Amino acid sequence: MIMSGTKTLETPRLHNALARAATHSPSSNKKEKEQEHWQSPARSTSPRYISCLPAAEMVQTTVFLLVLSLALGAHSLPPKKCNLIGHWVNDLGSTMTISAVNGDGVFSGSYLTAVSATTNEIKVSPLQGTLQRKNQKGQPTFGFTVNWTFSDSITVFTGQCFLDKDGKETLKTMWLLRSRMDNIENDWKATRVGTNIFTRVQSQKE
Numbered sequence: 412m413i414m415s416g417t418k419t420l421e422t423p424r425l426h427n428a429l430a431r432a433a434t435h436s437p438s439s440n441k442k443e444k445e446q447e448h449w450q451s452p453a454r455s456t457s458p459r460y461i462s463c464l465p466a467a468e469m470v471q472t473t474v475f476l477l478v479l480s481l482a483l484g485a486h487s488l489p490p491k492k493c494n495l496i497g498h499w500v501n502d503l504g505s506t507m508t509i510s511a512v513n514g515d516g517v518f519s520g521s522y523l524t525a526v527s528a529t530t531n532e533i534k535v536s537p538l539q540g541t542l543q544r545k546n547q548k549g550q551p552t553f554g555f556t557v558n559w560t561f562s563d564s565i566t567v568f569t570g571q572c573f574l575d576k577d578g579k580e581t582l583k584t585m586w587l588l589r590s591r592m593d594n595i596e597n598d599w600k601a602t603r604v605g606t607n608i609f610t611r612v613q614s615q616k617e
């Protein structure tokens with residue numbers, strides 16, 4: 412029994428009526444049968460029980476379903492995933508922006524290195540990469556290439572986007588920097604290797 416305003420509502424009867432409405436089966440209870448008959452639209456051949464519930468019961472049911480859906484929704488929120496899109500800074504002070512990841516996991520962006528193996532003036536350079544999407548459990552692996560616009564070199568990065576218990580994202584990467592050599596005899600010294608750790612730069616809006 413539930414009190415709703417000044418009207419007393421019998422919830423077992425309400426729930427019986429709702430259950431029958433869902434299956435379109437009429438009541439076997441005499442008292443309810445009379446009520447359903449009285450409430451059925453005169454011209455309808457198949458009574459629509461749900462639309463004939465008293466207004467107060469409809470309101471109560473709506474509120475109940477709303478609270479239930481909110482409670483269920485709170486538990487079924489998808490877990491946060493590590494997301495490459497955004498602004499990042501690494502342990503050398505280099506910055507990069509990943510602007511978009513498409514449906515195939517292909518992404519692009521720009522990179523501004525803080526250091527260089529050359530004496531050239533450093534300029535923003537484009538990057539292109541791919542995110543692995545299979546079985547990543549929200550912490551995807553990825554690879555990207557930076558094609559330096561101010562030198563003859565190219566760098567490939569490979570890494571993984573990690574998410575800690577506080578939701579903080581970290582990109583752990585390893586890179587190979589290939590410099591151009593004038594002749595094959597110098598090939599042995601053409602490639603540098605290293606690691607970089609990137610953390611997200613929060614934009615002003617976030």
Ligand code: BTN
Pocket residue numbers: 501503505524525526527528529559562563564565566586588605607
């Ligand atoms: C060059 O020196 O020819 C181009 C710039 C290379 C910068 C390297 S790439 C790996 C490491 N991580 C950075 O952020 N910058 C350096």
